Amino acid sequence: MxxxxxxxxxxxxxxxxxxxxxxxxxxxxxxxxxxxxxxxxxxxxxxxxxxxxxxxxxxxxxxxxxxxxxxxxxxxxxxxxxxxxxxxxxxxxxxxxxxxxxxxxxxxxxTQIHAGDNYRRVVEHIQGGVIGKVSECHVWVSRAWGWQASEAEATAAKDIVFTQNRQTTVDSVPEGLDWDLWLAPAPARPFNNVYVPGPKWYRWWDFGNGTMSDLGSHWIDLPFWALKLKAPSAIEASGPPVHAELAPASMSARYTYEAEGDQPALSLTWHQGTLKPEIWTSKGIPQWDNGVLFIGDKGMLLADYSKFTLLPEDKFVGYTPPP
Ligand SMILES: NC(=O)C1=CN([C@@H]2O[C@H](COP(=O)(O)OP(=O)(O)OC[C@H]3O[C@@H](n4cnc5c(N)ncnc54)[C@H](OP(=O)(O)O)[C@@H]3O)[C@@H](O)[C@H]2O)C=CC1
Ligand SMILES: O=C1CO[C@H](CO)[C@@H](O)[C@@H]1O
Incomplete structure (x- = not known):
C-alpha cells in the first residue's frame, strides 16, 4: 500500500x-x-x-x-x-x-503505457510497413541506478543509494515492517536501509533484476509488440564485471533474432545508463534521453512513451498518418 x-x-x-x-x-x-x-x-x-x-x-x-x-x-x-x-x-x-x-x-x-494511444500508433505504423522491413532496433533509458564503480559516478547519475556490496551493518527495522514477511521467498538477511522502500530494492538480485526489468518491461514491450518477437537465437551482454549481489547501473544487451515469415533477421539492443546506441552518440537522431528506434529499409521510427517521429524528417515531409 x-x-x-x-x-x-x-x-x-x-x-x-x-x-x-x-x-x-x-x-x-x-x-x-x-x-x-x-x-x-x-x-x-x-x-x-x-x-x-x-x-x-x-x-x-x-x-x-x-x-x-x-x-x-x-x-x-x-x-x-x-x-x-x-x-x-x-x-x-x-x-x-x-x-x-x-x-x-x-x-x-x-505496463500502463501499453494501454495508451502512442504505443498502439507505433505498432500500426511498423506493422503497416511505413519504414519498410525492420532489421535493427535500439532501446535505451538514461537512468543509471545500480552497481556503480565509484561514489562519484553514483552522485553524477543521481542514484538514490550508493552501495557496492551486501551490507555488513544492521539497521533497525522501520516501525510496522515485518522484515521476514517482506523477504518472503528470498534468503534471509539482516535488515538495512539500503533495501527498502522501492526503488532501492530493484538493484539487488535477490529482490529484483535492476533497470533492465524495471524500465525494460515498459520500453522493450514496444519492439516485442510491434515486431511480434518471440525467442532470440542469441543474447550477448556487456557492462561491468558481473556482481554477485547487484545489477549494474550501466550495461547493454544485444538480442539476435533469426528471419521468420515476413520479418528479416533482426538485432535488438538494450542500452541503459551511460550507454547509448552509436547512431545516438554520433547525433544521427534526436537526442532523446530514452527511446525506441526502429531501423527499416525505408526509414526509421523513433518513439518514447508519448510521441513518435519518422526519420529522416525530410523523407517523410507531407506524410499523412492513417486515420
Ligand atoms: N507501472 C508503473 O508505472 C509502476 C510500477 N511499479 C511496480 O510496482 C511494484 C512495487 O514497487 P514500489 O511501489 O516501488 O515498491 P515499494 O517497496 O515502495 O512498495 C511496495 C509495497 O508493498 C509492500 N509489500 C512488500 N512486500 C509485500 C508482501 N510480501 N506482502 C504485502 N505487501 C508487501 C511494501 O511494504 P514496505 O513499505 O514495508 O516495504 C510497500 O508498501 C514493483 O513491481 C514496481 O516495478 C512501481 C512504480 C511505478
Ligand atoms: O515507470 C516507472 C517509473 O519508475 C519506477 C521506479 O523505477 C518504475 O518502477 C516504474 O515502472
Missing part, C-alpha cells in the same frame, strides 16, 4: 475493496483508513483463506513476490492485475502464463 500500491489502490477506489494487505502495518493502517470495512492482512497467503469474499486481486508488491501472490489468485480463478515486471524470473513467468490460461480469467500487467 506504499509506493505503487498506494497509487493502484486510489485507482481502484470505486470498487468494493474487501481485503487489503501490506507487510508494513503503517502502510496498512493508511490504506485501512480509506477502506475501513476491508479485512486487513500482513501476510498475503492468509488473504486466500477468504477466497469466497472477492473476485479480483491487484498485486503491487516487490518483484520477488509477484508470482507468489499471483499464482494462488489464478488457481482460485480470480481476475488479476499484477504490477510489472510480471515475475522475477523466466520459470515463474511460464508457471503464471500456464495458470492464467487454465484459469480463463481477465489478467493485466501494470
Amino acid at each position: 506504499g509506493g505503487r500500491g498506494g497509487a493502484n489502490l486510489k485507482g481502484l477506489g470505486g470498487e468494493q475493496i474487501v481485503a487489503i494487505c501490506d507487510v508494513n502495518k503503517v502502510n496498512l493502517a493508511r490504506a485501512a483508513a480509506m477502506f475501513p470495512e476491508a479485512r486487513q492482512f500482513q501476510d498475503f497467503r492468509r488473504v486466500f483463506d477468504h477466497a469466497g469474499e472477492f473476485d479480483a486481486v491487484a498485486v503491487s508488491t516487490c518483484e520477488h513476490t509477484h508470482a507468489f501472490a499471483t499464482l494462488p489468485a489464478l488457481q482460485l480463478k480470480k481476475h488479476v492485475y499484477c504490477e510489472k515486471p510480471l515475475t522475477y524470473n523466466v520459470h515463474e513467468a511460464r508457471v503464471i502464463r500456464e495458470a492464467a490460461a487454465r484459469a480463463g480469467v481477465v489478467t493485466q500487467m501494470g
Whole structure:
C-alpha cells in the first residue's frame, strides 16, 4: 500500500475493496483508513483463506513476490492485475502464463503505457510497413541506478543509494515492517536501509533484476509488440564485471533474432545508463534521453512513451498518418 500500491489502490477506489494487505502495518493502517470495512492482512497467503469474499486481486508488491501472490489468485480463478515486471524470473513467468490460461480469467500487467494511444500508433505504423522491413532496433533509458564503480559516478547519475556490496551493518527495522514477511521467498538477511522502500530494492538480485526489468518491461514491450518477437537465437551482454549481489547501473544487451515469415533477421539492443546506441552518440537522431528506434529499409521510427517521429524528417515531409 506504499509506493505503487498506494497509487493502484486510489485507482481502484470505486470498487468494493474487501481485503487489503501490506507487510508494513503503517502502510496498512493508511490504506485501512480509506477502506475501513476491508479485512486487513500482513501476510498475503492468509488473504486466500477468504477466497469466497472477492473476485479480483491487484498485486503491487516487490518483484520477488509477484508470482507468489499471483499464482494462488489464478488457481482460485480470480481476475488479476499484477504490477510489472510480471515475475522475477523466466520459470515463474511460464508457471503464471500456464495458470492464467487454465484459469480463463481477465489478467493485466501494470505496463500502463501499453494501454495508451502512442504505443498502439507505433505498432500500426511498423506493422503497416511505413519504414519498410525492420532489421535493427535500439532501446535505451538514461537512468543509471545500480552497481556503480565509484561514489562519484553514483552522485553524477543521481542514484538514490550508493552501495557496492551486501551490507555488513544492521539497521533497525522501520516501525510496522515485518522484515521476514517482506523477504518472503528470498534468503534471509539482516535488515538495512539500503533495501527498502522501492526503488532501492530493484538493484539487488535477490529482490529484483535492476533497470533492465524495471524500465525494460515498459520500453522493450514496444519492439516485442510491434515486431511480434518471440525467442532470440542469441543474447550477448556487456557492462561491468558481473556482481554477485547487484545489477549494474550501466550495461547493454544485444538480442539476435533469426528471419521468420515476413520479418528479416533482426538485432535488438538494450542500452541503459551511460550507454547509448552509436547512431545516438554520433547525433544521427534526436537526442532523446530514452527511446525506441526502429531501423527499416525505408526509414526509421523513433518513439518514447508519448510521441513518435519518422526519420529522416525530410523523407517523410507531407506524410499523412492513417486515420
Ligand atoms: N507501472 C508503473 O508505472 C509502476 C510500477 N511499479 C511496480 O510496482 C511494484 C512495487 O514497487 P514500489 O511501489 O516501488 O515498491 P515499494 O517497496 O515502495 O512498495 C511496495 C509495497 O508493498 C509492500 N509489500 C512488500 N512486500 C509485500 C508482501 N510480501 N506482502 C504485502 N505487501 C508487501 C511494501 O511494504 P514496505 O513499505 O514495508 O516495504 C510497500 O508498501 C514493483 O513491481 C514496481 O516495478 C512501481 C512504480 C511505478
Ligand atoms: O515507470 C516507472 C517509473 O519508475 C519506477 C521506479 O523505477 C518504475 O518502477 C516504474 O515502472
